[in-house]
Amino acid sequence: MFLEAATSGFFLAATYAIAAFGLVIVFGVLDILNFAHGALLVLSAYLASSLIIGGVPYWIALVGIVAVMALAGMGLERTIFRRVEGEVIAGLVVSIGIIAIVDTAILRFWGPEPRTLPRLVEGSVSVGSATLPVDRLLIIAVVAVVLVLAQVALTRSRWGKVLRATAQQQDAASLQGIPVDRVKTVAFGIGTALAALAGVVIASTVTFDTHLGESLVIKSFIVIIIGGVGSTTGAMVGASILGFAEAFGSAYFGVAVAQLIPLIALAAVLLVRPHGIFGRRLERV
Amino acid sequence: MTDTIPILSVQNVTKTFGGIAAVSDVSFDVQSGTICGLVGPNGAGKTTLVNVLSGFEPSTSGQVRLGERSLFGWSATRRARAGLVRTFQHAHTFGSMRVGEALAAASVPPRGTGVRALFPSRDRQEITDRVGKVLQFLQLTRWEHALCGDLPYGVKKRLGIGLSLVTEPKVLLLDEPAAGLNTVETTGLVEMLRKLRSTGITILVIEHSMPLIRSVCDSMVVLDHGVKIHEGPPEVVLTDERVIGAYLGRR
Amino acid sequence: MGVLAIAERRSTSSATGKDLRRAAPIVLPLVLLVLPLVTSSPQHHSWVAASLLWSLWVASLNIVWGYVGLLSVAQLALGAIAAYWVAILGARTDTNLGVLVVVGVLLSMVASVLLGAVSTRLKGFYFTIITIAFALTVSTILMNWDVAGRTTGLMFLRSEIPVIHLGPYELIATTTEGFYVLTAIVFVLANAIAALVLYSRAGRAMRAVRDDPQLARSLGFSPAAIRTLAFALSGALAGVAGILHAYSFQLVVPELFAIDQALLAVMLIVLAGLGNVWAPVIAGIIYLLLYQVAPIDGDLRAGLLGLVVILVILLLPRGIVDAVPAWRRAWAHRAASHSEEASA
Numbered sequence: 024m025f026l027e028a029a030t031s032g033f034f035l036a037a038t039y040a041i042a043a044f045g046l047v048i049v050f051g052v053l054d055i056l057n058f059a060h061g062a063l064l065v066l067s068a069y070l071a072s073s074l075i076i077g078g079v080p081y082w083i084a085l086v087g088i089v090a091v092m093a094l095a096g097m098g099l100e101r102t103i104f105r106r107v108e109g110e111v112i113a114g115l116v117v118s119i120g121i122i123a124i125v126d127t128a129i130l131r132f133w134g135p136e137p138r139t140l141p142r143l144v145e146g147s148v149s150v151g152s153a154t155l156p157v158d159r160l161l162i163i164a165v166v167a168v169v170l171v172l173a174q175v176a177l178t179r180s181r182w183g184k185v186l187r188a189t190a191q192q193q194d195a196a197s198l199q200g201i202p203v204d205r206v207k208t209v210a211f212g213i214g215t216a217l218a219a220l221a222g223v224v225i226a227s228t229v230t231f232d233t234h235l236g237e238s239l240v241i242k243s244f245i246v247i248i249i250g251g252v253g254s255t256t257g258a259m260v261g262a263s264i265l266g267f268a269e270a271f272g273s274a275y276f277g278v279a280v281a282q283l284i285p286l287i288a289l290a291a292v293l294l295v296r297p298h299g300i301f302g303r304r305l306e307r308v
Numbered sequence: 309m310t311d312t313i314p315i316l317s318v319q320n321v322t323k324t325f326g327g328i329a330a331v332s333d334v335s336f337d338v339q340s341g342t343i344c345g346l347v348g349p350n351g352a353g354k355t356t357l358v359n360v361l362s363g364f365e366p367s368t369s370g371q372v373r374l375g376e377r378s379l380f381g382w383s384a385t386r387r388a389r390a391g392l393v394r395t396f397q398h399a400h401t402f403g404s405m406r407v408g409e410a411l412a413a414a415s416v417p418p419r420g421t422g423v424r425a426l427f428p429s430r431d432r433q434e435i436t437d438r439v440g441k442v443l444q445f446l447q448l449t450r451w452e453h454a455l456c457g458d459l460p461y462g463v464k465k466r467l468g469i470g471l472s473l474v475t476e477p478k479v480l481l482l483d484e485p486a487a488g489l490n491t492v493e494t495t496g497l498v499e500m501l502r503k504l505r506s507t508g509i510t511i512l513v514i515e516h517s518m519p520l521i522r523s524v525c526d527s528m529v530v531l532d533h534g535v536k537i538h539e540g541p542p543e544v545v546l547t548d549e550r551v552i553g554a555y556l557g558r559r
Numbered sequence: 560m561g562v563l564a565i566a567e568r569r570s571t572s573s574a575t576g577k578d579l580r581r582a583a584p585i586v587l588p589l590v591l592l593v594l595p596l597v598t599s600s601p602q603h604h605s606w607v608a609a610s611l612l613w614s615l616w617v618a619s620l621n622i623v624w625g626y627v628g629l630l631s632v633a634q635l636a637l638g639a640i641a642a643y644w645v646a647i648l649g650a651r652t653d654t655n656l657g658v659l660v661v662v663g664v665l666l667s668m669v670a671s672v673l674l675g676a677v678s679t680r681l682k683g684f685y686f687t688i689i690t691i692a693f694a695l696t697v698s699t700i701l702m703n704w705d706v707a708g709r710t711t712g713l714m715f716l717r718s719e720i721p722v723i724h725l726g727p728y729e730l731i732a733t734t735t736e737g738f739y740v741l742t743a744i745v746f747v748l749a750n751a752i753a754a755l756v757l758y759s760r761a762g763r764a765m766r767a768v769r770d771d772p773q774l775a776r777s778l779g780f781s782p783a784a785i786r787t788l789a790f791a792l793s794g795a796l797a798g799v800a801g802i803l804h805a806y807s808f809q810l811v812v813p814e815l816f817a818i819d820q821a822l823l824a825v826m827l828i829v830l831a832g833l834g835n836v837w838a839p840v841i842a843g844i845i846y847l848l849l850y851q852v853a854p855i856d857g858d859l860r861a862g863l864l865g866l867v868v869i870l871v872i873l874l875l876p877r878g879i880v881d882a883v884p885a886w887r888r889a890w891a892h893r894a895a896s897h898s899e900e901a902s903a
Contacts, residue, residue, distance in 0.1 A: 056684060103869060103873065106872075106873050107872065111683070111684045112630050112683060112684060112687070113872060115630065115684070115687065116630075116825060116826075116829055116868065116872060117868075117869055117872055117873075119822050119825055119826060119865070119868070120826065120864075120865035120866065120868040120869040120872070121865065121869065122822070122865065123822070123826065123861040123862055123864055123865025123866075123868075124862045124865040124866055124869075126861065126862070127858055127859060127860075127861050127862025127863075127865070128862065130858045131858055131859070237818060237819065241691055241692075241695060241818075244688050244691065245688075245692070248685075248688060279699070279703040282699045282703070283696070283699055283700075286692050286695060286696045286699070289688075289689075289692050290692070293677070293681070293685070293689065297681055297685065362777065364773075364776070364777075383776075383781075384776045384777060385776050385779055385780060385781045385782075388776065388777055388778055388779035389779040393777060393778065393779075394777050395777070396773070396774065396777070400771050400773060400774040401770070401771065401774070402766065402767050402770040402771055402774065402775075403770050403771070404766055404769075404770050404834070405763070405766060405767070405770070409763065410767070412763070413760070413763040413764060413766070413767050414767070414778045416760045416763070416764060416780075468774075471774070471778055472777070472778065475778055475779055
């Protein structure tokens, strides 16, 4: 049972991490809490479902959707989010509007029934007394690779440095010649692209409907707060904590308890260390 | 003149942040109905001291007394209700309210903000009168219906003083009231301070502007690096070598 | 100068004019009580009743978001507490319904105050996230609790409501018309109470603390006390709304009080005017027009609302959620430019 719970933990951690990563980048660079992150994630899942059922190979669908959503994200930033920059609550409200529109569109095009996709790879692997599904292991591997690459890109590459400079001090960055506006648009695009990636990946592993978006974005918020607002490392650590806590909680104590764990963790963090594990100190109101 | 208890008594106040003492063992008294100037070069600890006196920061050690009462452990709210009110260096306002509304709102607290505040105030007329007087006193009457958030900077600062006045304070701590004001406005400020003194209010002014201090203050306290280096009437203090040295040495 | 022009213009407006403007949001809703005389169609009655429910949710949200300045998605969950309390105890004990309702509303009030207590130490959007977590917690507990009926919920029949005698009239809540009148009466009272509080010194104190807590403290306001009052009032309104909401569906079920419902309230209030005493009434009208009357397909409504909300936020000058309600500033600008034209 332990091994199965552990695998589950890895899988959940991976899912939450990839979902939260994009959110962190957007919040770090643009100061926007994009509640619609989840809706875009689910939209990608639905798009994937249509393409895959239509016969498009999985990996092509993945790349295609990620690209399209990246562009869509950049478009959204340019037209809508640019105007509410810096005002976190206004950004939240606007994203609520976007959720309404996206959810309505999904309902219109795909109907209210939950969707299921055929699994990526059939079969399981036996390790000791445990049976582990291959597709989940594959996804864990893929997501882990993507996250490592993303984190390395963020810390080592030139673009990564540009992003981080803009996130920390916009004015200073602008003085250094960084095209701040373009960086922000790209950052949002990256965020949406990661949401899309998460969506397509998750689509093949669960039965989903629009509620998935809401549930994941809330978990992502919790992950970010636990890990520290604005820190990608924090997001990954937070996702791991949450993922494993939920997996083991569910395995040993039941689903109901597992559902309460994220909330308890959130309460604990807010009481003890509100700025999260890797976050910067907050000002008192 | 017999020994009257000073209305504001600062006794051995120290405030440290981390290991650094922003204010170190500062003591002085302010007599009722006088204007005292608190000066010192940048970083001398003046604003920190005002924050401690008004309750926005707890002192690390030392006491503050308002008349006979020790203010130890009193929150900023409680001190304000007791009559010790401060203004802010950067003009703070209630951005969404009109000037008249804001003044009316500020004249409420001494009479209660709990459940009693829900019921129509029997002294509505009194509030209107008070507001009217303050508007006139600070020449804000023409701005009465303007939105606080839209006011020019100098007017906002005057309003800041107006808001404290409408609470009928005993001791007024003004944090750099002249900062950001032009010459005309500063002259107006000096006039106003003189008129205030004649109403019996005690004022502690933090200022950089020496001419203002000289023209209006009955006494002065000089801080440097968190330590009081001199105290007394302006003519005496301003000619003291240590004081001049402290200001010049900063160049 | 623009600002001065308004000042001059305003000082000539009469005191009676001002009193009329203030009384309007309280008095106008009385019209609702007359509705059954105008139309006897049950559909109309249920349309307006549903709209009034959303007016109540908005009234609750208006105090937390409009007057304390914190966006909350917990209102529906707070209402759920009252509704489930009445449902569970109503089914299991013989306690008088009135008593249950009063206690339920008090529970919502207390929960709201506790939620508010958490808000004092952290930045604005953290509070919003806490309310999200709160709403989720309530949902999760209800969905997994046998006593609460899990995902199926519990019955909450109007037939349980006793006949209410108002003078010579008998109010029977089981009929659509009867339930409408009950909802209307509750709304008129709740709206009046909320408006009166907002007009009072407490309301001004709330706005002062919202605009600048430091300045408020320096003038003797206690932000903690004022926020507690605001949260208590908001919680009570949520409790009332929750109970009626459940009665309108004759069911208590977690979905009724879920976060996506709370998001609807957020969108409605943004359009109705955050921080405006009229917000509940206007929100009700918007809901009525968009969700009940308009011949738009059910699915599309939310999307259309979202679209309008986005447009509104984009078009209004910096900040529908700003300290200065945009409508106020727009009014001031318009008045200023009119005076300038007049004097030119």
